[in-house]
Amino acid sequence: MSESQRQPLYVIPRAQGDITRFVWVAFLIFGFVTALTFVLVTQYTAWQFRYHPALGSPAGIFGQTRIYWPWNILIWIFRHFRPDSSPDVLSVIKTAQVLLAVGASSAIVLPVAYVFRRTRKLRDERNDLHGSAHWAGAEEIEAAGILPTRANVGGVMLGAVDIPVKKSGLFQVGSKTKTVYLRHNGPEHILVFAPTRSG
Numbered sequence: 381m382s383e384s385q386r387q388p389l390y391v392i393p394r395a396q397g398d399i400t401r402f403v404w405v406a407f408l409i410f411g412f413v414t415a416l417t418f419v420l421v422t423q424y425t426a427w428q429f430r431y432h433p434a435l436g437s438p439a440g441i442f443g444q445t446r447i448y449w450p451w452n453i454l455i456w457i458f459r460h461f462r463p464d465s466s467p468d469v470l471s472v473i474k475t476a477q478v479l480l481a482v483g484a485s486s487a488i489v490l491p492v493a494y495v496f497r498r499t500r501k502l503r504d505e506r507n508d509l510h511g512s513a514h515w516a517g518a519e520e521i522e523a524a525g526i527l528p529t530r531a532n533v534g535g536v537m538l539g540a541v542d543i544p545v546k547k548s549g550l551f552q553v554g555s556k557t558k559t560v561y562l563r564h565n566g567p568e569h570i571l572v573f574a575p576t577r578s579g
Contacts, residue, residue: 410487416483421480423447425456428475527562537561544557
């Protein structure tokens, strides 16, 4: 096996590929959606009130449109969501509350969905950050060259493994396995770990 074909001893993920790191993108999504919600709901509410002077002085004026600070919606809700307010005012305030609730839900759901998608994507990637010990899979056994071949005849018996066997014919129902004895006939040292009196 050439050096280019040899698998690395362990794989440490890059910083952006580490599943245990803080996800800044999700935090930025949360901040962006929250800010956008406050801006849009504030401007929508001001438009519904026809930019009435009771809303207070705007932060800026662009043509006929008055731009209010995003947090003004909280002040308006506190001031005008009262039993003695007119039904029209209460209707606008209730709509603003619903829109804020939808925006808040989106600010939570979207980052969680991003983190969930990222986690599922990285889950299948090899990560030896906390150790690389594991039972060898079929590909690793084959890559190690310890399956019985003419090259390792007479080598040291390491153990046995059940490998799936492809069935021939029309009816390929069920799975069939074949026990294969693993052998090693190279110059490397071998450590065999087994219970007492197991042979």
